[in-house]
Amino acid sequence: MAALVLTGAAVALAIVFGGGKSTEKAKAAEPNPGQPTVSIISPRNGEVQPTHAVVVKVGIENFQLAPASFGEEPELGEGGLRFSLNRVPNCVDPEKLEKAIKSPTGKERLQGQSMDFPKNAGPNGVLAEREGTEGKSSPATRPEIFYHQLPPGFYRLIVSLAQNNGTPLSYHAVTNFQILQKPGHHYKKCEPGKVSSAKAAASLE
Numbered sequence: 001m002a003a004l005v006l007t008g009a010a011v012a013l014a015i016v017f018g019g020g021k022s023t024e025k026a027k028a029a030e031p032n033p034g035q036p037t038v039s040i041i042s043p044r045n046g047e048v049q050p051t052h053a054v055v056v057k058v059g060i061e062n063f064q065l066a067p068a069s070f071g072e073e074p075e076l077g078e079g080g081l082r083f084s085l086n087r088v089p090n091c092v093d094p095e096k097l098e099k100a101i102k103s104p105t106g107k108e109r110l111q112g113q114s115m116d117f118p119k120n121a122g123p124n125g126v127l128a129e130r131e132g133t134e135g136k137s138s139p140a141t142r143p144e145i146f147y148h149q150l151p152p153g154f155y156r157l158i159v160s161l162a163q164n165n166g167t168p169l170s171y172h173a174v175t176n177f178q179i180l181q182k183p184g185h186h187y188k189k190c191e192p193g194k195v196s197s198a199k200a201a202a203s204l205e
Helices: 012-017 094-102 118-131 197-202
Strands: 037-042 047-049 054-061 078-087 138-140 144-147 153-162 168-179
Touching: 037 153, 037 168, 054 078, 054 153, 054 168, 078 118, 118 138, 118 144, 138 144
Parallel strands: 047 168
Antiparallel strands: 037 054, 054 144, 078 138, 078 153, 153 168
């Protein structure tokens, strides 16, 4: 089944990190009637967060969240969610950036530090630790998750529908957002030869 990746007229940052311009309207293809869909309500793509925390909320259609069946055998049309949040490196190797630009499938897109640990994902991070997915994704049986203690920088979030046993399905949504530096603080300059996230995005405009 074709993944419902949020695309559209991509901004530079979204092109590099794999998101789309709108997490509400832009889709890779129109879904078939009755086909499951997942969309990110907040944070919106390109949103800037003044605090070091974010509440992620998603919308789901034609798919039933089944908390009572978490960890059990797959059942058609029900299951849970997998949240995956990564901080994009501030200083990017030019070769990796070039691969990201030329990769239509996203296999070489930039991916940095995971936030899917108890420290950042709270109870969902604890569940990830228990299920052996920490550092990759945070399981959830509700259409939301709270990430906190996020360092300043750019972030890429992927939300996927999953079967009861945790196996991710192809239906997913992507968004990108930024956590601002505290007033008076600035990003460290990149070492010679490395490209900052901002300059990498500007090079694609």
